Amino acid sequence: MKKFFKKFRFCMEDDINLLHRAKPAVFAIDASSANKQHRTGVEQYAYHLIEAMKREPLRQGERVFLYAPSALEGALADVPSGWESRVLPWRLGRGWMQGRVSWELLRRRPDVLFVPSQGLPRFFFGTPVVTTVHDVAFRRIGGLYDPSVRRRLARTTRRAVNTAAHLFAVSETTKRDLQEFYHLADHQITVTPLAADTTLYRRLDTAAVATILRKLRIGRSFFLSVGRLEKKKNIATLIRAFELFKQDRGVGDPFELVLAGPAGYGYGEIKAMADRSSARELIREVGYLPDEEIAALMNSATACCLPSAYEGFGLPIVEAMSCGAPLILSDIPVHHEVAGDAARYAPVDAPEVWARQMETLVSDTDTRDLQVEKGTVRASGFSWGHTARATWSVMRSLV
Numbered sequence: 001m002k003k004f005f006k007k008f009r010f011c012m013e014d015d016i017n018l019l020h021r022a023k024p025a026v027f028a029i030d031a032s033s034a035n036k037q038h039r040t041g042v043e044q045y046a047y048h049l050i051e052a053m054k055r056e057p058l059r060q061g062e063r064v065f066l067y068a069p070s071a072l073e074g075a076l077a078d079v080p081s082g083w084e085s086r087v088l089p090w091r092l093g094r095g096w097m098q099g100r101v102s103w104e105l106l107r108r109r110p111d112v113l114f115v116p117s118q119g120l121p122r123f124f125f126g127t128p129v130v131t132t133v134h135d136v137a138f139r140r141i142g143g144l145y146d147p148s149v150r151r152r153l154a155r156t157t158r159r160a161v162n163t164a165a166h167l168f169a170v171s172e173t174t175k176r177d178l179q180e181f182y183h184l185a186d187h188q189i190t191v192t193p194l195a196a197d198t199t200l201y202r203r204l205d206t207a208a209v210a211t212i213l214r215k216l217r218i219g220r221s222f223f224l225s226v227g228r229l230e231k232k233k234n235i236a237t238l239i240r241a242f243e244l245f246k247q248d249r250g251v252g253d254p255f256e257l258v259l260a261g262p263a264g265y266g267y268g269e270i271k272a273m274a275d276r277s278s279a280r281e282l283i284r285e286v287g288y289l290p291d292e293e294i295a296a297l298m299n300s301a302t303a304c305c306l307p308s309a310y311e312g313f314g315l316p317i318v319e320a321m322s323c324g325a326p327l328i329l330s331d332i333p334v335h336h337e338v339a340g341d342a343a344r345y346a347p348v349d350a351p352e353v354w355a356r357q358m359e360t361l362v363s364d365t366d367t368r369d370l371q372v373e374k375g376t377v378r379a380s381g382f383s384w385g386h387t388a389r390a391t392w393s394v395m396r397s398l399v
Contacts, residue, residue, distance in 0.1 A: 024061025025399040028110035029053075031066040031085070032096065033117055034076055038288055040228060040262070041315055042134055045170065045194055046116035051075065052388035058082045059396075065110065069096045098122040111399045112165075114391070118156045120163065128165035128398040132192070133157060135170075135312025136177045137232060144232040144309060146265045158182075166394050168192045170313040173334035192390050193338075194315045195382035200291045201319040204299045212296035216286055222256040223358060224301035224325070226294055226316040227308070229271075229285070230264025234307040234330065234348055239273055239283065241307075241346075241354030246279045255282065255362070260297065262288045298323035303361045303368075306330065309348050314338055318382050321375030326368050328357045342374035 033039075034047035050066070058064070058081075065086045066072060072085045079085060090100040102121040105113065113121075115131040138145050138153045145153070160167065161182045167189045169175040175189045213220065223242065227233045242257040249255070257279070274283045289297075294316075298304055304320035305328045317338045320327055327343035329335040335343065344360070346353040361368050 026063050026110045028065045028113045030115045031068045035068050052384035112395045118160045130166045131160050131164050132168040137310040174312045192387040194313050195384045196319045196322040201295050201322040209296045209299045221254040222258050224258045224304050227261045228264035231266035234309045235270045238307045240351035243279050244355035245358045258284045298325045301325045321379035324372050326371040342378040
């Protein structure tokens with residue numbers, strides 16, 4: 001009799017396992033970042049990745065729920081068959097992910113939850129959770145952050161590393177940093193790079209570009225920096241480099257420095273430096289701009305300059321290459337990983353080298369044209385479709 005029940009139990013377990021494997025998978029994705037009106041790096045990643053994942057066909061019976069604290073807007077709200085938005089209201093302000101999403105996992109547990117940023121629910125209730133680490137700059141150069149932000153990033157990253165079923169990293173550089181600081185194995189991290197939205201970031205008609213330049217009151221000779229105006233972006237070096245570039249160009253030289261991006265940590269120092277600069281009349285701060293206007297600026301810029309002290313990826317690099325803008329980048333590992341030989345490089349703390357690179361791209365049209373040609377080829381190697389397929393592969397492997 002014992003042998004019979006033992007055999008019966010094993011048969012039932014096999015049947016249950018088969019039923020579990022045959023059950024159509026239910027995936028949930030945090031769309032709260034993607035649903036923001038003004039999207040910067042992490043929000044752009046979440047938005048474009050979700051849109052690319054929508055374009056990949058679901059397997060038979062699969063379903064996807066997009067979680068957000070409010071109704072999805074714009075293209076994000078247009079979901080294909082098998083997809084559904086699920087509004088998870090939360091009246092307490094902060095803590096939506098930790099509280100409301102945790103409650104949702106208890107009530108209606110999906111097979112896998114994907115959180116495109118590093119803040120995870122407080123409780124998983126058995127749900128495998130995958131998340132993306134965008135950088136660990138707070139470990140490399142902690143002084144570039146507000147102390148409270150650095151503590152929060154340290155806490156959320158540590159929890160992601162300790163609890164997620166799998167991690168995505170946006171670059172090989174970020175993956176190596178994760179392995180160095182958190183002692184992770186190679187198989188625990190999948191690299192899923194960012195890409196340009198080529199419906200927006202592409203070569204544009206000169207008339208369309210001219211319209212944007214007139215709107216912003218910017219001439220046709222300018223260097224462009226795209227990104228948050230904060231310490232991590234090292235804007236101070238760029239301002240000093242522009243001063244040195246302008247020194248010997250004489251009265252009436254048309255070149256401007258255009259800073260496009262919202263204010264961030266350390267903005268006060270950047271603003272003060274720009275205001276007392278010898279080139280202050282030609283340093284243009286235009287704030288946050290929509291993608292259409294950034295793309296127009298990239299189409300016209302003499303060069304796109306990204307002097308960051310640290311980046312996890314550097315999305316404006318790929319966007320600029322897609323628009324045909326030459327690049328001057330800080331000499332940091334991830335910039336070489338993304339741009340390769342399609343850019344000119346300068347040390348983070350050497351404004352005189354930045355000034356020489358600016359002069360080269362102004363005076364040597366052959367060098368400039370070669371950089372544009374290489375950049376076009378390089379940009380074509382980045383695809384949201386590739387990243388979406390890699391993301392789906394990991395998520396399905398956990399079901």
